[in-house]
Amino acid sequence: MMMVKFRGLVHTCDVCDHRALADRGALxxxxxLTMFPTDYAIPPHELAVAAEARGYESLWLPEHSHIPTSRKSPWPGGAELPKYYYDSYDPFASLAAAAAVTKTIKLATGICLVVERDPIHLAKEVSTVDRLSSGRFIFGIGAGWNEEEMANHGTAFATxxxxxxxxIEAMKQIWTQSTAAFDGEFVKFEPMMQWPKPVQKPHPPIVVGGAFPHAAKRAIAYGDGWIPIGGRALDPLDVLPQFRQMAKDAGRDPASLSFDVFGAPRNLEVLKRYRDSGVDRVVLMLPPKSRDEILPMLDEGADLVTAL
Known part of the structure; x- marks a missing residue:
């Protein structure tokens, strides 16, 4: 069993080593990688094996339980919502399948719609995947943008x-306490016990997705990192110094919070600029294509991994 450090938080992990992530000075x-896994794309467990073999550090899978046909909520990415949003697999089942056939690649939700899931069940799913992967899970989270989708889960958009x-606070209690209880405005449960507990201690890293400044504030308040989407509105490097200062002002050690860029460009010079500015991780997007179409893209991206 190895004791490792994730941006200032100590975790216990059998096969993974977060020490390099904790050392910003090493640049x-x-x-x-991220992809919407669907029944017409390379299966997620095969993608994980291929990505691990080529040196990628992590695989991030998104989540949408369904897409209501009313389509009232505008998609932040553009005018027309891509079909694969309707078609995506469940991320936890997919990551569990990937965990069974890999050894080193980190497995992440990118992102999990926490507001659409029961926290007691979700706490068990997170712990289970972390156990099955021997401590390789990263809990990417967000609240989402589709008001109709979350309304079907009984969630009010405004809150x-x-x-x-x-x-998240309730799940932290479940992960870290032998007997957990919670009495909040939205989540309430009497003293209870739940196992398994996560391998990583006190829990897998929680990386908060979303735009600046509000998602950055949430990451500082109760997360272990922030993962903005690249290519939307602001250059991530424009807000990185502000994010670090915000953390310091809030009494958090900026080095304890990862700064990741989701949907980073496949441009070596831009990626080198990210690296040299202290970005901890970039996540490259893949289209939901077949194995024969995806493997050449992985090979191309592996050249960037080597160059960085």
Whole structure:
């Protein structure tokens, strides 16, 4: 059993080593991948094996339980919502399958819609995947943008961020206490016991997705890192110094919080600029394509991994 450090938090892990991530001075930037897994794409467990073999650090899988046909909520990424949003697999089942056939690649939700999931069940799913992967899980979280989708889960759009924080705080109790209880505005449960506990201590790293400044504030308040989407509105490097100062002002050690960029460009010079500025991780996007189409893309991206 290895004791390792994730940006200032100590975790226990059998096969993974977060020490490089904790050392910003080494200018070591990890490269991960994300894809909407569907029944017409390379299966997620095969993608994980291929990515691990090529040196990628992590695989991030998104979540949408369904897409209501009313389509009232505008998609932040553009005018037309891509079909694969309707078609994506469940991320936890997919990551569990990936955990069974890999040994080193980190497995992440990118992101999990916490406001659409029961926190007691979700706490067990997180712990289970962390156990099955021997401590390789990263808990990427968000509140989402689709008001109709979350309404079908009984979640009010106006209070979704309060709900997300409360569910995260409740899950922390479940992960870290032999007997857990919670009495909040949205989450309430009497003293109870739940196992398994996560391998990583006190729990897997919680990386908060979303835009600046509000998601950055949430990451500082109750997360272990922030993962903004690259290419939308602001250059991530424009807000990185502000994020670190915000953390310091809030009494957090900036080095204890990872700064990751989701949907980073496949441009070596831009990625080198990210690395040299202290970005901890970039996540490259893949389209939901077949194995024969994806493997050449992985090979191309592996050259960036080597160059960085």
């Amino acid at each position: 070591n930037m990890h490269v991960g 979704r961020f309060k709900l997300m924080r409360e569910r």
